[in-house]
Amino acid sequence: MGAPASGDGLTHFDGDGNAVMVDVSAKAETARVAVARGSVVMAPATLALIAGRGMKKGDVLSVAQLAGIMGAKRTPELIPLCHPLALSSVGVELSLDPQACAVHIEATCKLVGRTGVEMEALTAVSVAALTVYDMCKAVDKAMRIENIRLIHKSGGKSGIYEAKE
Amino acid sequence: MGAPASGDGLTHFDGDGNAVMVDVSAKAETARVAVARGSVVMAPATLALIAGRGMKKGDVLSVAQLAGIMGAKRTPELIPLCHPLALSSVGVELSLDPQACAVHIEATCKLVGRTGVEMEALTAVSVAALTVYDMCKAVDKAMRIENIRLIHKSGGKSGIYEAKE
Amino acid sequence: MGAPASGDGLTHFDGDGNAVMVDVSAKAETARVAVARGSVVMAPATLALIAGRGMKKGDVLSVAQLAGIMGAKRTPELIPLCHPLALSSVGVELSLDPQACAVHIEATCKLVGRTGVEMEALTAVSVAALTVYDMCKAVDKAMRIENIRLIHKSGGKSGIYEAKE
Amino acid sequence: MGAPASGDGLTHFDGDGNAVMVDVSAKAETARVAVARGSVVMAPATLALIAGRGMKKGDVLSVAQLAGIMGAKRTPELIPLCHPLALSSVGVELSLDPQACAVHIEATCKLVGRTGVEMEALTAVSVAALTVYDMCKAVDKAMRIENIRLIHKSGGKSGIYEAKE
């Protein structure tokens, strides 16, 4: 690992073009937070079906929520250059938006460590969204997963990031 | 597992509200195909950076492509009620769209088996998209993952599905 | 792998004492079913707490049920000599027994394949039971997981097994 | 993640009924230990078979012991709301009890970290017990996994727990 980082800002390659898991040994352990959001857009009838179950046991949103939390823990296995890390908290919330015909998903991840947890939050949202799709695909194959993005990030040297929403 | 399926079309719940991995024992083994697509939308400068690397070793798209293929194989671990299955083929392609300032992703999964592979194709796209985000987030945190959807599905009793694009 | 099986009935060792994943290549693919049961015994107040949540979103039993289903899929990773296999169905049900101060768990697994699915059903029960413990341990550390056993098994050369309950 | 914890003592739900991986960011890193125990009860002839192999290579107990250690490491993948953590030690011991016709299992897990390791110790015992079942099921399907419980826990704010045995 002799070559210095590529000069173009893409930190996951060294100067020889080798993909690397970036060295964070020298970074301080700080409290880090990341929040991500995304949506599953669907037919009104599909949303009504989900809403109809929300009052009883076995609702779509609970299954997706749990899948999102568990998915966050799998991030370093899925994303090749992500560091394995010991998340100190994961929360995922889903809500129904009849106006937009969408299920909105928000995930918050926390860590006391040497690297950010944006990918964990974005993965939690993605897995929760895929699970909503899976649970409803028998009635609606045209659902779309939309607008997965980072909302907030704090901790670490690069400071606070807030999305302009 | 005495209770019949819930009557509302959501096949992943039985009549008592228990989530279930649907019984496919009685289904025939047929050749199944699914194609999914999605995009990562980004700043023009970010797209230019990816394009600039595309000619040399260590490009973002190759890493994301491989992550997508490997991600498809993890689908039954990520999506709670998905069946474990032995994919017979996975292909993922990424392309740059300077007009739309986007990386477009398409995944194709195949199986000779008792259940469809839509979730595998959608998961491949999602993981490839998350990997693009991860590789570029040092220069652009405002990227968005957009429009992940099923394009085509064939095989099995429900017949052929083609998205209206 | 020249040595014949150990003569004492323990099929997971060959005659040289090597642990083996038993060769099932020559077995026919048949429909196989296994049912397992177990219980988590707890203080009356703990059971009351679980019962109190059962009516609303976010109940202990739904989380444990999903964990059991997902756990069944991990069986070949956990049990060293289990075959990897493509389960065609997993169902897990939990019920409250105020008399016995227990949560009862039953798992049913199905496969069309060359080997039985007893371990998958037993693993589903175990993981669901551990999840009940995890969700309630803040209020009751003295819970016990009890009586995990095989109830029914059919398919394959060894015929039907029914536990004497 | 705005809603405060549910008021009923079940720490894995927030006030809105969302399951959460509890936030431990603010907890101190302390040395934590947990010990769990359980048993596999079987026919006398099955126990004799295990005992007969114990003197040679390829014994049931060694395989189950290793499975238990490896199982402890998979705890955060199996139990939905468990934190991923970097165990600093895992030990599993199995012993034969001809009187009780049982294999007894004890697991000890240690961590220097922000959360307890009870679930890791209980999972180690469960996976070792399931492995004993798997290794012997060809000769005895009526074995039962019994009395998996926490024996000891220390470290962290809640202090020392000792089971009344």
Next chain:
Amino acid sequence: MGAPASGDGLTHFDGDGNAVMVDVSAKAETARVAVARGSVVMAPATLALIAGRGMKKGDVLSVAQLAGIMGAKRTPELIPLCHPLALSSVGVELSLDPQACAVHIEATCKLVGRTGVEMEALTAVSVAALTVYDMCKAVDKAMRIENIRLIHKSGGKSGIYEAKE
């Protein structure tokens, strides 16, 4: 996935240079076998230590053997373009060679399926070898893993392969 295979014999790339998990849908399910071998070369004193334990419980070879079997099952997670598959048998044998100061490892994998199991056999040998290294590294860091190669392969269209040893 329109582009035909690359013309140079490397089947894992299509004509556009995209890595692919090769499509095996059209292949017949046949009985496949693969045998691989490899060695861990070490100091005479290290070999003597392993030999000394071989007679009692807790020997290095048993742990490595089990790790090899379990490793074979993880092949599709480790090797990016390997197909997930349902191995019907895995056997791993280790033997001591005082002459060569080596532990020799042989793995045999079987499958009734659409693709070969060479990678599974080679992975089993590799993981067993790494485990031998891990167990002995406290006394000998200069051990070397040597000569991991395919010995035999049968089943499938390409016919029988026998290494010239």
Next chain:
Amino acid sequence: MGAPASGDGLTHFDGDGNAVMVDVSAKAETARVAVARGSVVMAPATLALIAGRGMKKGDVLSVAQLAGIMGAKRTPELIPLCHPLALSSVGVELSLDPQACAVHIEATCKLVGRTGVEMEALTAVSVAALTVYDMCKAVDKAMRIENIRLIHKSGGKSGIYEAKE
């Protein structure tokens, strides 16, 4: 876990012959580095094929490199008595040696933690080597994985190790 360590230097067994994940709770967190190397030896024509692709997208070495990095993260799942740990850096480099008809692989792993990362570096090399084999096996089944060994280790109480090359 009462029995003291076995007296023969094999730290992974206690005095009763039980395999253990060694207790590192009392060790200090220090910066640790390990470097490992290995090679895949092949026919000249195979090496030429790899070299021919190295200039375009979709080369064998990039896929193997990524597999090596991802493989390092799976070490604690593969090697039974390895500690789970949060690697702070992984780098893998492959180079072609036409003289020796070999692909040489070098992996460097770093951690700030309580235990060494030799096994992670050796596993990265092994998985990268297996991936080279997988990508080229359609044209050359006689390739051999050779000379996987530890080159350098620093950090921790046992001091610096340098291989005599």
